[in-house]
Amino acid sequence: xxxxxxxxxxxxxxxxxxxxxxxxxxxxxxxxxLATVVGFVAIxxxxxxxxxxxxxxxxxxLGGTLVTTFGILGIYQINxxxxxxxxxxxxxxxxxxxxxxxxxxxxxxxGRSLFIFTLPIAISSxxxxxxxxxxxxxxxxxxxxxxxxxxxxxxxxxxxIGFFMLALVSWLSARSLETALKELRAINTNLxxxxxxxxxxxxxxxxxxxxxxxxxxxxxxxIADGVIVFDKKWNATMAxxxxxxxxxxxxxxxxxxxxxxxxxxxxxxAQSRGLLQAMIEHDTQPVGFRIGWGxxxxxxxxxxxxxxxxxxxxxxxTVIVFRDFTREAxxxxxxxxxxxxxxxxxxxxxxxxxxxxxxxxxxxxGPMNEKQVNMAVRIMKNTQRLLGLxxxxxxxAQMEAGKLTIHIAPLKPAxxxxxxxxxxxxxxxxxxxxxxSEIDDDLPEILNGDSARLHQILVNLVTNAIKFTDxxxxxxxxxxxxxxxxxxxxxDTGQGIPEVDLPYIFDTFRQVEGATTRVHGGxxxxxxxxxxxxxxxxxxxxxxSKINSGTKFTITLPLVIP
Amino acid sequence: xSELALIIEDDEDLASIFAEAxxxxxxxxxxxxxxxxxxxxxxxxTAPFIILLDMHLPHISGGDLLTTIKQDERFENTIVIxxxxxxxxxxxxxxxADFVMIKPISFVQLRDLTARLKPK
Numbered sequence: 305x306x307x308x309x310x311x312x313x314x315x316x317x318x319x320x321x322x323x324x325x326x327x328x329x330x331x332x333x334x335x336x337x338l339a340t341v342v343g344f345v346a347i348x349x350x351x352x353x354x355x356x357x358x359x360x361x362x363x364x365x366l367g368g369t370l371v372t373t374f375g376i377l378g379i380y381q382i383n384x385x386x387x388x389x390x391x392x393x394x395x396x397x398x399x400x401x402x403x404x405x406x407x408x409x410x411x412x413x414x415g416r417s418l419f420i421f422t423l424p425i426a427i428s429s430x431x432x433x434x435x436x437x438x439x440x441x442x443x444x445x446x447x448x449x450x451x452x453x454x455x456x457x458x459x460x461x462x463x464x465i466g467f468f469m470l471a472l473v474s475w476l477s478a479r480s481l482e483t484a485l486k487e488l489r490a491i492n493t494n495l496x497x498x499x500x501x502x503x504x505x506x507x508x509x510x511x512x513x514x515x516x517x518x519x520x521x522x523x524x525x526x527i528a529d530g531v532i533v534f535d536k537k538w539n540a541t542m543a544x545x546x547x548x549x550x551x552x553x554x555x556x557x558x559x560x561x562x563x564x565x566x567x568x569x570x571x572x573x574a575q576s577r578g579l580l581q582a583m584i585e586h587d588t589q590p591v592g593f594r595i596g597w598g599x600x601x602x603x604x605x606x607x608x609x610x611x612x613x614x615x616x617x618x619x620x621x622t623v624i625v626f627r628d629f630t631r632e633a634x635x636x637x638x639x640x641x642x643x644x645x646x647x648x649x650x651x652x653x654x655x656x657x658x659x660x661x662x663x664x665x666x667x668x669x670g671p672m673n674e675k676q677v678n679m680a681v682r683i684m685k686n687t688q689r690l691l692g693l694x695x696x697x698x699x700x701a702q703m704e705a706g707k708l709t710i711h712i713a714p715l716k717p718a719x720x721x722x723x724x725x726x727x728x729x730x731x732x733x734x735x736x737x738x739x740x741s742e743i744d745d746d747l748p749e750i751l752n753g754d755s756a757r758l759h760q761i762l763v764n765l766v767t768n769a770i771k772f773t774d775x776x777x778x779x780x781x782x783x784x785x786x787x788x789x790x791x792x793x794x795x796d797t798g799q800g801i802p803e804v805d806l807p808y809i810f811d812t813f814r815q816v817e818g819a820t821t822r823v824h825g826g827x828x829x830x831x832x833x834x835x836x837x838x839x840x841x842x843x844x845x846x847x848x849s850k851i852n853s854g855t856k857f858t859i860t861l862p863l864v865i866p
Numbered sequence: 867x868s869e870l871a872l873i874i875e876d877d878e879d880l881a882s883i884f885a886e887a888x889x890x891x892x893x894x895x896x897x898x899x900x901x902x903x904x905x906x907x908x909x910x911x912t913a914p915f916i917i918l919l920d921m922h923l924p925h926i927s928g929g930d931l932l933t934t935i936k937q938d939e940r941f942e943n944t945i946v947i948x949x950x951x952x953x954x955x956x957x958x959x960x961x962x963a964d965f966v967m968i969k970p971i972s973f974v975q976l977r978d979l980t981a982r983l984k985p986k
Contacts (some may be wrong), residue, residue, distance in 0.1 A: 370981045651970065652951065658970050658972065659879070659880065659884075731906035810956060
């Protein structure tokens with residue numbers, strides 16, 4: 305319905321002001337037409353009932369209304385097709401002309417109908433131009449004056465002043481209205497421009513993001529390692545297709561599942577469960593630990609993800625990468641078995657060499673002179689050293705193969721120190737070093753542990769300390785760290801370890817670089833074995849060192865009293 | 867009279883060293899290098915005073931021989947010393963043997979131990 309009226313009322317022109325004026329004019333024309341039609345009907349009905357239809361006045365009135373009707377239609381056409389300005393002017397003139405004959409001259413110039421001339425004044429500034437109000441104030445004043453003079457009455461100057469006052473007000477308000485509208489349009493235009501610019505920028509940035517996200521997804525999809533992204537509550541939010549073949553389970557059984565579901569999965573080897581459990585309970589970020597998954601061995605690495613856009617650098621989840629390690633694990637196992645066999649086979653002949661050398665030393669086949677005995681002792685010492693190295697290799701191989709186990713039983717810490725002294729006192733005194741030891745009063749007399757492995761740890765650390773100390777002492781202390789932990793401290797006054805080397809001293813086959821390697825023998829397995837043994841006992845080993853003043857190893861172990 | 871020591875050991879050199887250690891302190895030494903032969907030997911003949919028993923042997927393992935020894939009351943008073951390079955194996959049979967010696971076994975160590983065991 306609105307559209308129907310709009311098609312009559314609206315005039316499509318480029319200038320929005322012109323369009324607005326022409327629409328207002330059309331509305332006025334419509335109103336006027338309706339009034340005229342109603343007037344025509346009223347005259348016909350009224351004069352017909354009072355038999356005045358044939359009177360000349362009635363005829364003139366009816367003629368007037370018809371002329372007005374055609375005038376209005378003509379003006380509508382002009383407004384619609386040609387010029388709003390001319391149409392408005394013609395309409396206002398027509399209106400003024402009609403008003404001039406709507407009442408008696410005295411009522412129009414001085415009476416009840418005087419106000420009627422204010423209408424063209426007010427309307428003209430709206431539909432013609434703002435200044436047009438003055439034109440129609442003048443015309444109205446002229447008509448009022450002429451009518452007054454035609455019936456010999458005084459001209460109503462107050463009315464004329466009123467007309468001009470109204471013209472002034474109309475002019476001012478129409479002008480402000482037009483200015484306000486212009487400004488509004490300018491603001492709108494700016495706003496439109498800004499919205500458009502922003503839309504463009506947003507679209508461009510969304511496009512970029514989509515391309516970026518697509519690229520990231522493509523990278524993730526093409527990685528051969530299985531990747532799962534977990535949120536803070538350990539729910540899987542994302543996974544790449546490689547995880548499917550890695551874990552042999554469909555993607556939908558990974559995404560939206562909790563990490564705990566994975567831990568409880570039947571394919572996960574029982575002994576790997578604890579490792580994964582510890583990871584989520586203690587929020588650790590292990591790198592490259594092995595788990596058994598069905599027939600496979602997988603290497604698992606976890607990294608926490610931080611939102612670095614926010615200042616507080618909040619942890620938003622964890623990315624876990626699974627790598628198929630089956631082949632490598634097999635090779636490692638083969639290697640370890642090989643080393644174990646070789647070590648075992650090496651030990652038997654070495655035992656024979658050792659035994660024969662001892663027989664020389666003990667003069668089993670007749671008296672020996674001092675030099676011969678001395679030589680036998682050297683053979684024995686070197687054989688012992690070789691055996692020590694082979695034992696280290698064997699331990700390392702067993703640990704790598706996961707075969708080395710810890711046997712926990714009640715033990716006396718004091719006995720650990722006794723056997724240490726029994727073994728190494730002579731080695732220390734040969735280098736003119738003091739080997740001292742003490743036990744914390746708080747430490748229980750009996751506690752649970754693997755005495756053989758603790759002995760091995762102590763021997764390794766103290767042998768090392770003696771090896772790298774030229775003067776002073778090697779101090780061993782067994783202490784109670786806190787309610788749940790006990791510890792071993794081995795401190796020397798030796799040459800110390802350079803700070804750059806500290807992070808690597810527990811690595812397998814590593815000795816601090818340089819002359820040291822040549823002066824002191826050994827594979828560099830001792831500290832690596834210490835660390836692995838301590839870890840197997842759920843403990844921790846730390847090192848502090850100062851060049852030329854000494855090194856201190858501190859081992860912390862869980863305290864269990866039998 | 868010398869006490870009899872039976873050495874069951876497949877490595878000739880080790881057997882020879884053990885034998886020397888024992889002979890040095892007046893043991894009469896008998897050596898068997900194979901599990902099957904050892905089994906045969908245990909069925910008859912004099913019950914040894916000491917048996918040195920290696921765990922890794924051809925044909926019949928030291929563990930099986932140990933079971934045979936423990937089941938035969940002729941060996942009630944025989945001292946069994948397990949000699950092995952495998953510490954875990956040693957742990958496993960510790961309860962059934964009188965002594966466990968982990969290789970490398972020192973000549974002096976074996977000599978001193980067996981000397982102490984000799985009846986005065």
